[in-house]
Amino acid sequence: MQTLAILTQVLKKNKVRITTIRKALLMILLTRTKPMSVYDFQKRLQHEGIDAHKVTLYRDIELLCTLGIMREVSFTDGFRRYELEEDHHHHAVCTACKEVFEINDQALEKAVFSLERRTKKRYHFASLSHNLEFLGVCTRCFKHS
Amino acid sequence: MQTLAILTQVLKKNKVRITTIRKALLMILLTRTKPMSVYDFQKRLQHEGIDAHKVTLYRDIELLCTLGIMREVSFTDGFRRYELEEDHHHHAVCTACKEVFEINDQALEKAVFSLERRTKKRYHFASLSHNLEFLGVCTRCFKHS
DNA sequence: TTGCAATATGCAACTGAGTTGCATATAATA
DNA sequence: TATTATATGCAACTCAGTTGCATATTGCAA
Numbered sequence: 214m215q216t217l218a219i220l221t222q223v224l225k226k227n228k229v230r231i232t233t234i235r236k237a238l239l240m241i242l243l244t245r246t247k248p249m250s251v252y253d254f255q256k257r258l259q260h261e262g263i264d265a266h267k268v269t270l271y272r273d274i275e276l277l278c279t280l281g282i283m284r285e286v287s288f289t290d291g292f293r294r295y296e297l298e299e300d301h302h303h304h305a306v307c308t309a310c311k312e313v314f315e316i317n318d319q320a321l322e323k324a325v326f327s328l329e330r331r332t333k334k335r336y337h338f339a340s341l342s343h344n345l346e347f348l349g350v351c352t353r354c355f356k357h358s
Numbered sequence: 359m360q361t362l363a364i365l366t367q368v369l370k371k372n373k374v375r376i377t378t379i380r381k382a383l384l385m386i387l388l389t390r391t392k393p394m395s396v397y398d399f400q401k402r403l404q405h406e407g408i409d410a411h412k413v414t415l416y417r418d419i420e421l422l423c424t425l426g427i428m429r430e431v432s433f434t435d436g437f438r439r440y441e442l443e444e445d446h447h448h449h450a451v452c453t454a455c456k457e458v459f460e461i462n463d464q465a466l467e468k469a470v471f472s473l474e475r476r477t478k479k480r481y482h483f484a485s486l487s488h489n490l491e492f493l494g495v496c497t498r499c500f501k502h503s
Numbered sequence: 504t505t506g507c508a509a510t511a512t513g514c515a516a517c518t519g520a521g522t523t524g525c526a527t528a529t530a531a532t533a
Numbered sequence: 534t535a536t537t538a539t540a541t542g543c544a545a546c547t548c549a550g551t552t553g554c555a556t557a558t559t560g561c562a563a
Contacts, residue, residue: 287434
């Protein structure tokens with residue numbers, strides 16, 4: 214379990230300044246579990262009275278990724294999203310409302326990692342990671358259609 | 359197994375004109391198995407002496423998708439790619455050379471579909487499809503690095 | 504085979520996510 | 534609190550994909 218103190222420590226160790234925006238980004242990461250796009254972060258910050266330029270967000274997010282604090286979660290809808298490095302989840306995206314549902318299923322996680330190992334061996338890939346997303350229509354959107 | 363005759367029949371039935379570009383697109387789909395981006399199609403057509411504008415390709419590809427002839431295969435690198443509807447495969451993408459390797463593994467396909475059914479039930483999604491891609495470094499790129 | 508109408512194509516100009524160079528503002532250190 | 538290196542913002546860019554409209558081509562009927 215990460216805390217703000219642990220994360221700011223990482224910044225300090227790397228001689229990276231702890232600015233208002235960066236601290237706010239870390240707080241958001243700690244309180245949100247769903248992957249967030251740059252625009253999600255921007256809106257959330259605005260809500261807290263912080264106006265951050267998108268360029269800054271892109272740069273800070275890239276920084277936090279290289280420091281191993283957050284990771285990019287790839288989706289196929291054209292928006293890059295990010296989450297705390299410690300969460301590795303798969304997601305189900307509702308194609309109607311674009312909501313991202315986090316899938317919490319140990320058996321699924323295990324199965325996917327075993328598929329990854331299998332594929333790495335069969336196709337002689339030096340390193341391998343994966344993206345798995347489910348696309349569908351959530352209950353709520355289904356009822357309203 | 360699809361043939362050019364079957365596919366042009368589909369166009370005719372839908373009162374859609376069979377133009378040089380469309381016929382060439384179908385031929386390419388029939389002889390290629392890997393998913394192709396719009397720019398892949400454009401290069402391939404140029405090679406056969408056909409200069410097609412990207413706008414035309416986007417529109418024709420969309421048309422062929424709605425006719426059920428091709429399908430979009432989503433990747434997370436920002437390029438949409440397309441393949442014949444009958445192929446449903448998963449892919450391994452080399453992050454170095456961007457080559458797409460088709461994965462032909464019956465056991466993997468079965469496993470993934472079972473994960474899909476499982477997830478649909480657990481999360482009450484009305485309909486569900488999935489994207490699974492593996493990302494890594496292929497043998498050739500690994501040797502050259 | 505030709506002429507006509509409907510459809511396909513190309514062009515130019517646009518959208519929107521993400522990027523880059525540079526000037527200004529701010530955090531950390533002495 | 535002054536200094537200086539780093540962070541932020543701005544403007545202008547890139548590039549995949551989209552849209553409106555003018556022109557070219559296809560399929561059909563005569």
